[in-house]
Amino acid sequence: xxxxxxxxxxxIIRLIEDKNNFLIxxxxxxxxxxxxxxxxxxxxxxxxxxxxxxxxADRIPRQFQNLPNIECIKTNLEKRPEVEVTFxxxxxxxxxxxxxxxxxxxxxxxxxxxxxxxLFADINLVIPNASSTSEIxxxxxxxxxxxxxxxxxxxxxxxxxxxGFMYGNTNESTFRTALEMLKYGISPGEIAYRLFYxxxxxxxxxxxxxxxxxxxxxxxxxxxxxxxxxxxxxxxFQNNTSPLLDMLLRIEEADTVILFKEHRDKYRVSLRSKTxxxxxxxxxxxxxxxxxxxxxxxxxxxxxxxxDTVERIKALLxxxx
Amino acid sequence: xxxxxxxxxxxIIRLIEDKNNFLIxxxxxxxxxxxxxxxxxxxxxxxxxxxxxxxxADRIPRQFQNLPNIECIKTNLEKRPEVEVTFxxxxxxxxxxxxxxxxxxxxxxxxxxxxxxxLFADINLVIPNASSTSEIxxxxxxxxxxxxxxxxxxxxxxxxxxxGFMYGNTNESTFRTALEMLKYGISPGEIAYRLFYxxxxxxxxxxxxxxxxxxxxxxxxxxxxxxxxxxxxxxxFQNNTSPLLDMLLRIEEADTVILFKEHRDKYRVSLRSKTxxxxxxxxxxxxxxxxxxxxxxxxxxxxxxxxDTVERIKALLxxxx
Numbered sequence: 237x238x239x240x241x242x243x244x245x246x247x248i249i250r251l252i253e254d255k256n257n258f259l260i261x262x263x264x265x266x267x268x269x270x271x272x273x274x275x276x277x278x279x280x281x282x283x284x285x286x287x288x289x290x291x292x293a294d295r296i297p298r299q300f301q302n303l304p305n306i307e308c309i310k311t312n313l314e315k316r317p318e319v320e321v322t323f324x325x326x327x328x329x330x331x332x333x334x335x336x337x338x339x340x341x342x343x344x345x346x347x348x349x350x351x352x353x354x355l356f357a358d359i360n361l362v363i364p365n366a367s368s369t370s371e372i373x374x375x376x377x378x379x380x381x382x383x384x385x386x387x388x389x390x391x392x393x394x395x396x397x398x399x400g401f402m403y404g405n406t407n408e409s410t411f412r413t414a415l416e417m418l419k420y421g422i423s424p425g426e427i428a429y430r431l432f433y434x435x436x437x438x439x440x441x442x443x444x445x446x447x448x449x450x451x452x453x454x455x456x457x458x459x460x461x462x463x464x465x466x467x468x469x470x471x472x473f474q475n476n477t478s479p480l481l482d483m484l485l486r487i488e489e490a491d492t493v494i495l496f497k498e499h500r501d502k503y504r505v506s507l508r509s510k511t512x513x514x515x516x517x518x519x520x521x522x523x524x525x526x527x528x529x530x531x532x533x534x535x536x537x538x539x540x541x542x543x544d545t546v547e548r549i550k551a552l553l554x555x556x557x
Numbered sequence: 558x559x560x561x562x563x564x565x566x567x568x569i570i571r572l573i574e575d576k577n578n579f580l581i582x583x584x585x586x587x588x589x590x591x592x593x594x595x596x597x598x599x600x601x602x603x604x605x606x607x608x609x610x611x612x613x614a615d616r617i618p619r620q621f622q623n624l625p626n627i628e629c630i631k632t633n634l635e636k637r638p639e640v641e642v643t644f645x646x647x648x649x650x651x652x653x654x655x656x657x658x659x660x661x662x663x664x665x666x667x668x669x670x671x672x673x674x675x676l677f678a679d680i681n682l683v684i685p686n687a688s689s690t691s692e693i694x695x696x697x698x699x700x701x702x703x704x705x706x707x708x709x710x711x712x713x714x715x716x717x718x719x720x721g722f723m724y725g726n727t728n729e730s731t732f733r734t735a736l737e738m739l740k741y742g743i744s745p746g747e748i749a750y751r752l753f754y755x756x757x758x759x760x761x762x763x764x765x766x767x768x769x770x771x772x773x774x775x776x777x778x779x780x781x782x783x784x785x786x787x788x789x790x791x792x793x794f795q796n797n798t799s800p801l802l803d804m805l806l807r808i809e810e811a812d813t814v815i816l817f818k819e820h821r822d823k824y825r826v827s828l829r830s831k832t833x834x835x836x837x838x839x840x841x842x843x844x845x846x847x848x849x850x851x852x853x854x855x856x857x858x859x860x861x862x863x864x865d866t867v868e869r870i871k872a873l874l875x876x877x878x
Contacts, residue, residue: 395722395723400720400721400722400723401716401721401722401735401745401749402716402721402745402746402749402750402753402754403746403749404746404747406745406746406749407739407745408736408739411732411735411736411739412736414722414732415729415732415733415736418728418729418732424722424723424727424728425723425725425726425727425849426725428720428722428723428724428727429723429831432723432807433723433806433807433808433809433831434807434809435808435809436808436809436810437773437808437809437810437811440768440807440808441769444768444769447761447765448762448765452758479807483804485754486753486754486755486756486761486800487754487756487757487758487761488754488755488756488757488758489757489758490758510750510754
């Protein structure tokens with residue numbers, strides 16, 4: 237347990253012990269860390285005999301469908317559940333949870349690792365140098381009796397946010413956490429295969445089509461590509477784009493990658509970078525995230541919007557913030 | 558240090574302390590572990606003020622070119638160097654070192670993690686459950702004063718053979734080793750970017766061309782594809798195919814992947830599997846390797862050879878060994 241945060245850890249552990257009804261929410265466009273930390277906490281609360289709901293106001297990407305109790309995560313809610321405590325996981329602000337914002341109530345517990353977290357809750361356990369929210373949740377839940385399934389979903393989150401211990405956020409604490417997790421009998425290879433080695437062949441072919449359309453500015457080492465609406469809405473397309481972003485980043489000439497995902501009313505724009513701070517760039521453009529991985533919404537859908545945005549990002553990365 | 562192997566570790570440490578002239582060889586088709594362990598040992602010996610040569614009788618893949626002292630690894634030798642001790646790293650038998658076989662002499666030290674190692678040397682430090690030869694070499698070299706550069710190349714090897722802590726060979730000892738390595742100030746993100754995120758765009762386009770030609774047998778979940786001679790000999794093609802094999806394995810429908818790499822006189826056939834034992838398959842077909850990653854040579858270049866080989870592998874994996 238990170239010593240500086242003992243007060244927050246203790247308060248949260250007491251809430252879990254003393255209360256009986258919980259709601260857990262996480263961010264829209266859910267990724268492995270959002271899903272992993274939500275399931276880890278949900279399954280622990282259920283194992284303790286508590287009543288717990290989980291709610292993510294978005295579609296759950298297909299590759300998460302084999303996780304234990306994934307079907308317990310609701311993707312829409314009609315009315316506010318009667319709960320005593322609400323957890324918001326992996327979300328730097330209330331906007332990030334989308335429609336779930338309507339259903340949260342005090343006392344609110346915010347567990348996150350985003351450096352731009354707005355500390356919006358009654359208890360804020362925000363540790364920016366943690367590799368993932370799952371790492372923080374594991375550190376917290378170790379106080380309770382866990383099992384292999386619970387720890388597996390949290391390892392899933394850790395693996396997801398570090399790109400398999402490859403991204404710049406991988407540090408001593410990441411490996412120490414992995415080592416602790418292994419004591420619960422989890423199987424790292426099996427989990428990795430389920431998370432990273434399960435891109436459907438149809439999706440892989442669509443990835444290749446998208447990569448073929450990639451453009452690169454060789455001076456700035458910025459590469460960008462577009463997922464058009466027809467692919468985004470293609471039933472066979474797995475809508476978690478982390479594997480595609482990872483594949484784009486593997487290109488030597490691409491130090492920074494911009495992925496424009498077309499939605500009906502906007503582009504969702506994801507940024508990844510090997511060396512540049514794309515978190516700051518995304519914040520300037522109305523979004524947020526980490527140094528190496530961030531995102532924002534582009535509401536302008538005119539033809540020129542993409543070129544203009546690339547130029548804007550190029551200028552921002554070139555130091556013209 | 559793994560307790561069972563104390564006698565071997567001690568003998569090797571004494572040789573390093575007592576002798577002054579060393580040769581290090583590793584296998585042809587060198588991968589990250591061959592290169593990483595060779596450079597780790599070479600740079601440690603040089604730092605100790607010893608005379609040391611390294612020899613790998615094959616082309617060094619381009620992505621390794623930025624590693625410290627990579628230019629010291631010779632890829633051809635005219636005559637046997639005058640040395641007192643020869644190390645053979647990451648090679649299960651003498652055939653694997655190719656032309657280097659002509660230049661080795663007693664006392665011979667064999668450091669490896671392949672389960673089919675033939676224990677061909679005077680001292681055999683062979684630990685099959687180690688994730689990589691680099692892990693074993695690190696464990697040995699920790700006895701000596703190391704530095705960040707040396708440990709970085711060994712981390713490189715560890716990362717390479719575990720596919721970034723994702724393959725089935727990842728275990729507690731892998732993470733414990735990573736944690737020890739971090740104490741030398743290495744930067745996991747930077748090393749991963751250099752090793753895994755440096756596929757040239759031209760190579761990526763060739764990968765996509767190869768993947769487009771992939772065939773899948775959906776019943777056996779075996780996928781195979783061919784790299785024709787013209788691509789293998791294309792100057793812009795990075796000839797370490799580990800990243801391509803990794804990309805193929807990411808396809809959900811492909812539990813086992815077969816990659817036929819065409820050479821003038823043969824196919825070099827690489828196998829990867831998420832759940833099946835392809836090490837045994839490769840051994841039956843005259844090659845060798847691990848449970849999840851192996852290779853063999855196919856000397857038959859007739860049109861029917863590929864189909865026949867796929868059928869043979871299908872039968873072997875189906876239990877008809």
